[in-house]
Structures are given as structure tokens and as C-alpha cells.
Amino acid sequence: MRFERKRTRVGLVAAAALPLVAGALVIGAQSATADQPTGRQLISGTKPAWATAKADKGATADSSKVTVRVYLAGRDAKGLAAYAQAVSDPNSADYGKYLTPAQTQSRFGATKAQIAAVTDWLTSAGLKVTGTNQSYLTVTGDVAAAEKTFGTQLHNYSKSGHTYRAPTGTASVPASLKGAVLTISGLDNAPKRASHDETLPPPEAAFVNSGPFSTYYGSNTDKKLPSAYGGKAPYTIKGYTGAQLRAAYGAGKYTGKGVTVAITDAYASPNIVGDSAKLAKDTGGQKYRKGQLTQVVPGPDGYNTVEDCGASGWYGEESLDVEAVHAVAPDAKIVYVGAASCNDDDLLDSLALIVNDRLATIVTNSWGDVEANETSDTAAAYDQVFEKGAVEGIGFYFSSGDDGDSVIDEGVTDVNTPANSPWVTSVGGTSLAVGKNDTYKWETGWGTERAPLAADGKSWTGFPGPFTSGAGGGTSRLYAQPFYQKGVVPNALALANGGTTKMRVEPDIAAVADPNTGFLVGETQTFPDGTVKYNEYRLGGTSLASPVIAGVEALAQEARGGVPIGFANPAIYDKFGTSSYHDVTDHPLGQGQGIANVRVDFANTTDASDGLITSLRTFGVDSSLHATVGYDDVTGVGTPGKTYVSSYKPAKHGKPGKGKGHH
16 A cells, blocks of 8 residues: 655655644744843744754754755745735635745745855854845854854754754844844754765666456446445455546546646656556546656756655656646646755745746645744745745645554654645645545545455455544644634534643645555556566555645636646635535445445555455544534545536636736
């Protein structure tokens, strides 16, 4: 079974953000207090929670080298957040009055004077500025200079059996900079490794589905296998095609014509063009036009952390994302923007490139980490990118995760980030049944229990079995409830973590994710005998749900005359409770009526030489999360229904450059 690629593979530390109009952080930017040093402004969140007195192992050597990013707040950070909300809200007079990148920079970006002032401060303190762009300055130097510059000591701390550097206190900047600094990342180095590799590895190890299969849900049932839930369960589908997904989510006549969808992942598959073309041909999909699929990548010399990030594993992620978008929106242009690694800094750069050059109006991202790893420094930078995207009519979609409430892995309930940001659309997952003639039958929330076939073939061992995987969701501990969730998200969820402050809940919307009802992908892979060849197999996870929703949004943008939808959450919640959605529950066939299918896998994942494993997969059991009537923390407001594509209200001004000069 395949899940989303997580940036936690290298233990990345994400972040929380400055107070937002859309959803304020409980731990926002720090204002002047009695503890604030004279003439300095504290930069909240720069000291990580794990840097405790108990874990302190003493001062970092003064001569040790430090590389940090100093992110620029721009000339009107509060105004940026306010306009990002207004331009995205269907009930606002400014709805759809998007700006061009040049207008965004002119109105909200850092001024030359601010950049010069920050540069002078950094260099005068003994640091070297090695790079400058409209978002941040990269600086290097030794620990002694960094301590002087940022007003805090740097010590070594033990964390998870390793030793990392971190500030002993909250970093600060001169008050004379007048708020020009948004945040600072890199003062702690846990564990942002940056080893350099010249080339990418070969394709990932092969994964082959064994069968038997169903061609549509319920088409193939083995009457000799044990019963479950009062009947015989059908075999898993081979993998849904674009025609089946389009029918399920109300594509109608729309194809995404005139719309560009961007995809971000780490690295880049060397075989994506040929693989995606072959899948389309084999499954009856539409042939790619010349130039319809393009890649924007740093080049082989620009990649880093290849081994730590498991670079070849991201090839399958790119294949899934590209092929799913094309399957749902076959006429949409696709721009793949590959990051130099799975580290936050590189992923941020890929997102910023899309915004700064306005490469697309819809951006799907099938990667993430758990919120427990989130600190304020990096997420402030993420949210700034998302806000700038919103004012330009760009919407970001993120997978909500594949581990349910994360208790098994983390020990406590947790949600995913950056999907937790109030400025992105968090996409949850379902198990989808598409019947004969591409008819939509039902969906459950994605949550799977597995019971293997007993040795005598007469029962399912331990039925229904333990939880294996499911859509991520739940209640944020960092972000307060954004305006668009008010009156829709039940208080029981918004207050699930205790306290009196209502918090952001994930996801916002959902689509098929269950690998047992997944999508057929095509990918060049490495087989055990060393051969490298093309293979088609079923794949799932919320890594599938996000590009499917991105494809549906491309259809919706075409349906409204090509006018960008932008940040979609206000409009998504504005349609809550209408025929725009399938209201997904865990029991679509009736309360207490379980649903399952039979899955057969190769024991060695590639062929039958080591035998087969037959198991029963029960649907609709997602850890402690539940898909219920109305909004829920597995599927959000639901999945796109027959009228979703045509349901977006027209914007008064939909073209970039129509925004006001002031607000």
C-alpha cells in the first residue's frame, strides 16, 4: 500500500505564522512586552519547544558556521492578509479583484529601503549576505556573529537521540527596522541536512498488483471466500480511470481547457512524459498535446539531500499527481515544479516561484508533516506565500495525510501541515464505489481495517482486524478557527482539544484516497532482477485526493469562463449543505452496515514466486475520526457532486490586474 510522501522523512521542522485575518494563531507574532529587550523587536517562534533547560548540553562553539534565512515582512503584512481574505470571499465587494505579481510586489512587497536596511544591519554585525530576493535574504557567518546579530545565545540540545543547535531564547531584531523582518529560519538546525548529490537515483523499486480485480466496484466476487457483513465481498478494482473519476465528481462536458495546474513535489521523474502518455493511451484517456506537460526543475546539479529524502520515492508521487490531474481535467496544462529537496526551504522556493511568476492558478501539493513538528519560523514564510497567491487568484491544495488521527505514529492526535494553514485547502479522503457504466454508487470516509484470510480459507483472521491507514484530519492546536469555518464546523470539533478558543479543523473537502479504491497509475520502476520498465498499478492516499480536487477545480474554472477561483475555501464553505456536494458518511448503506472488499497481494510485491496474501479490507473506520452527516474531520464538507463544477459564483472582476491600488 502506498501513501503520501512526507517531508518528515528527513525530520523537517515546519512552522506557525503571524496573526491572520483568516485564522489567527494562538501563538502569533510577539509584540512589545516587559521581557522585550530595549530597542529590539522579538521574533516569536524562533526558539523551538524542544530547546529546554533539561536538554541543554552547553554553548555551541563560537567558530561553528551558521546559515539562516531572514524573511521580509514587506510594506504591509496586515494589509496583505486582509486583502487575501477579501479577494477570496464570495460575499466581499473585492471578490475576484486579483492583482498581478508586479502589483502584489508593489503593494505588499519589501521596499528597496527595507532590503537595504536589513542588509546593512546584518553585515554590520559580521554576517555575510549571500543571496537576496523579494522574499528573504540568505546570510552566513559564525555562531558568535549570529548571537550578536539576533540577540540570543546558541546552545547544543539533545533531541530524539541526536544533538542539534538552537537559540536559548527568542531571537530579536532592531526596532529601528520597523517590522521589516517577518521571521528567521535556520538558527536551529534540527535536522536540516544539506548534503549535495550530483545525480538522482534510478527509478524506485517496483510494486505490482496481483489481482483478481473488479473492473468497476462489485463486478467480480468470489463466492468461495468467507462472507463478511452479511454477504460476499467483491475484489478490489484494478484502479479507477479518468472516465470513472470524472463521472463520479460531475465533470460533465468540461475538460479544464484554458486552465493551468501546477504541481509541487521534490525532485523530478526522468520518465514522466513517456509514462503519463502511455497511461493515457492504455486507459482510453486523452492524448497530451505538445507542450501541455512541462517541468520546471533546478537541474541535476541543483538537487540536494537526495539519499535522506528518498528521492526516487518521489517519482511515484509525481506520476500520481500528474496523471490524476490529466485524468480529471484532460485539457488543462500542467506545470510540474520540482523542489531541490524535501526540505522546507526548497519546497518554499518552489511554491514562491509559482506565485512570483504566476505559473498557474491552481496548485496541488501531496506532501506534508505533522503539526507537532511545526514552529513559527517556517510557517510564517509559508503563509506569506499562500497570502500572496490568494491576492493573485492562486489557490493551494494540500493532502490532509494518510495516518488518520496520527495516534499510532505520534502517540497523540495530530493534524498535517501545511494543510493546517487557514490559507490553503486541506483535502481529505474517501473510499469510492463507482459502479457499472461509470455510475456513482457511494463513498465512505477513508479508513481501513485489515483481516487476512485464515490458513484453512474458511474465515477472516481477527475480523475486522486492526486499523492500517486512513485520511488525516482533526483539530489544530496552533491555528484559531478561520472565518469561513464559522457556523459550519461543529463546536465539538472546533473545541476538541479543550479550552474555549475555537480552532481550525481539517480537512476542507475530500475525494477518493483509499488505495483499495484507488487510481491506476503508470510509472517506470526498477524490478528485483535489475530491469527498469514501465508498470501500471493501483495507487491511493490523500496524495491522490489532492490532485483529483485540483482537476475538478480546473473544470470549475473553465465553467466560469476561465476566471480564476483563487483561494477556494470561502467559496467551498459558502456552498455547504447544497447539492454541490456528496455528503459522505462512514455508513452509506445504513447505520451499522459494514462494507468491505477482498484484496490479493504478491507477498514480495512483484510476482507470485513467494506466494499470495489474501485479505479483507473494511471501509469507513478511520482511527478516532468519523465521517458523519454534515461537516466532519475526515471529508470536510464532502466530495464534489453533480453541480459542484458549475456552482462557483461569478467574480465581479476576475482577471489579474483589476485590483484596487489601495485597500
